[in-house]
Amino acid sequence: MKTANKPYTPPSSSYQGTELKPHPGLPASRFHAFTLPSRMGDWLHYPDGRVEPFPPK
Structure with missing residues (x-):
């Protein structure tokens, strides 16, 4: 089984897109998807840099 390496930098x-910010008129619910993990192969990659196996055990 593979092990997860440090997060991509x-x-x-x-x-880097550091000046990109949500439009002030849009509700926060429109950005909920950006807080969810991305699945790449057998790993879940979270926005905060965590990497966990999929399915979570």
């Missing part, structure tokens, strides 16, 4: 020369 883009190179500093890559665009």
Whole structure:
């Protein structure tokens, strides 16, 4: 079984999108999907950098 490595960190020369912010008129519920993990293979990658196996055990 593979082990998860440290979270991906883009190179500093890559665009980071730090000035992007939600539009003030949109409700927070529209951005809920961005708090959910992304599944890549047998791993769940969370926005805070956590990586857990899928399905969670």
